[in-house]
Amino acid sequence: YDILNLKQMYYGLQSVSNVNLLKDAFDRNAAIKSEKEISDYFLEKGDFLKLDVANLGYNIKFKNFRYINNMRVYFAVKNVFTITKYSGLDPSQVEITGFRPGIEDKGGYPTVRTFTLGLKLSL
Secondary structure, eight states, X not given: OEEEEHHHHHHSOTTOOSSOOOGGGTTTTTTOOSOOOOOGGGEEEOOEEEEEEEEXXXXXXXXXOSSOSEEEEEXXXXXXXXXXXXXXXXXXXXXXXXXXXXXXXXXXXXXXXXEEEEEEEXX
């Protein structure tokens, strides 16, 4: 599917004043000297491959221990990786429905990667 990258349009053109510009304004979009205008130039392929959650855990059973029956040690990662050629933040966060076409708003934040290390005891 295609995504309209509004960040490129608003922050990737040298003609836009009073904003911090993307590096693309001086290399990828350097030939554009006009004002921002919605066009298919800012449409990009939104195809992606994503591993969202990975869990690794190990259970240890205690047979001769009085207070603990079972212990689980685990490690989890959320938002492991996304493989895409899309130049925006995260194509999986762009809403594409019949009512809302694929438009990445300019106000989004990057998706965070979360690491969790845990210990679960069964008494």
